[in-house]
Amino acid sequence: MRNASVVTEFILLGIPHTEDLETMLFALFLSFYIFTLVGNLLILLAIVSSVQLHTPMYFFLCKLSVCDIFFPSVSSPKMLFYLSGHTRAISYAGCVCQLFFYHFLGCTECFLYTVMAYDRFVAICHPLRYTVIMSHRVCAILAMGASFFGCIQATFLSTLTFQLPYCGPNEVDYFFCDIPVMLKLACADTSALETVGFISVGLMPLSCFLLILTSYSLIVYSILQIRSAEGQRRAFSTCSAHLTAILLFYMPVVLIYLRPTPSPWLDATVQVLNNLVTPMLNPLIYSLRNKEVKLSLRKVLHQLGFLPEPWERENSS
Numbered sequence: 001m002r003n004a005s006v007v008t009e010f011i012l013l014g015i016p017h018t019e020d021l022e023t024m025l026f027a028l029f030l031s032f033y034i035f036t037l038v039g040n041l042l043i044l045l046a047i048v049s050s051v052q053l054h055t056p057m058y059f060f061l062c063k064l065s066v067c068d069i070f071f072p073s074v075s076s077p078k079m080l081f082y083l084s085g086h087t088r089a090i091s092y093a094g095c096v097c098q099l100f101f102y103h104f105l106g107c108t109e110c111f112l113y114t115v116m117a118y119d120r121f122v123a124i125c126h127p128l129r130y131t132v133i134m135s136h137r138v139c140a141i142l143a144m145g146a147s148f149f150g151c152i153q154a155t156f157l158s159t160l161t162f163q164l165p166y167c168g169p170n171e172v173d174y175f176f177c178d179i180p181v182m183l184k185l186a187c188a189d190t191s192a193l194e195t196v197g198f199i200s201v202g203l204m205p206l207s208c209f210l211l212i213l214t215s216y217s218l219i220v221y222s223i224l225q226i227r228s229a230e231g232q233r234r235a236f237s238t239c240s241a242h243l244t245a246i247l248l249f250y251m252p253v254v255l256i257y258l259r260p261t262p263s264p265w266l267d268a269t270v271q272v273l274n275n276l277v278t279p280m281l282n283p284l285i286y287s288l289r290n291k292e293v294k295l296s297l298r299k300v301l302h303q304l305g306f307l308p309e310p311w312e313r314e315n316s317s
Contacts, residue, residue, distance in 0.1 A: 026083040039283035046296035068279035075176035095177035108150030
């Protein structure tokens with residue numbers, strides 16, 4: 001990646017129109033960040049420690065939890081650092097890294113949701129062939145493929161953004177380095193690159209969304225063929241958590257990158273929800289409706305000393 005810029009650092013101005021709210025925002029975002037890390041780590045421990053959860057669905061959920069640990073870590077530590085009164089400066093290389101890893105992890109999650117939709121399609125529409133189709137080798141290839149194509153997309157977008165010369169203003173009107181705000185600072189015509197970036201950022205999520213929509217259309221059709229009401233309820237319940245997570249993931253992408261007229265304050269608000277709140281909610285979404293995960297979580301919490309033995313709870317009651 002060629003650095004033709006005379007700018008050696010950028011200044012992150014933070015979330016627009018939040019002056020004098022640094023202390024409150026620091027406490028709020030720190031609590032979100034801690035809950036995100038703790039929740040996803042518990043999901044990881046629950047899946048790894050329970051042999052019953054060593055299935056393709058939980059393997060992909062495990063990878064999703066890893067992404068949800070690193071995704072908010074791209075921008076949150078620096079944001080918390082300057083909200084606590086420290087410098088808002090970020091180096092040129094640090095800005096490149098923020099943009100690359102943000103889109104790398106975001107694109108990986110996007111591909112991962114598509115893979116998880118395919119997994120649910122095979123489990124419900126081809127249950128007798130599920131273990132053959134979703135073998136360990138296939139799961140590993142799909143997981144690595146999600147990361148590989150996420151890396152390709154992030155490399156393309158990062159190169160597209162930082163091939164431009166940055167020779168003048170260096171104040172980023174945002175809380176981290178992202179494509180729309182960085183293009184505003186470039187000392188060159190960015191109209192062509194904005195169009196290419198818009199198509200690239202929009203085409204990948206749209207393609208994944210159409211594949212997810214196709215998978216779930218076939219899933220719904222198969223579920224409606226089940227004569228038992230209990231069977232239909234169980235089939236729908238295994239998909240509800242995934243659908244909820246998909247909606248939470250795609251809504252911010254549409255609002256931030258695919259709107260014709262950007263709004264800095266709205267974009268920053270939605271981005272905070274996307275960076276901190278959604279990764280924090282994913283462990284709750286996948287555990288509250290899942291008895292196996294809840295049981296495994298209880299075992300993990302007991303082993304960590306946060307929950308007493310069942311007989312101890314009975315005696316205390």
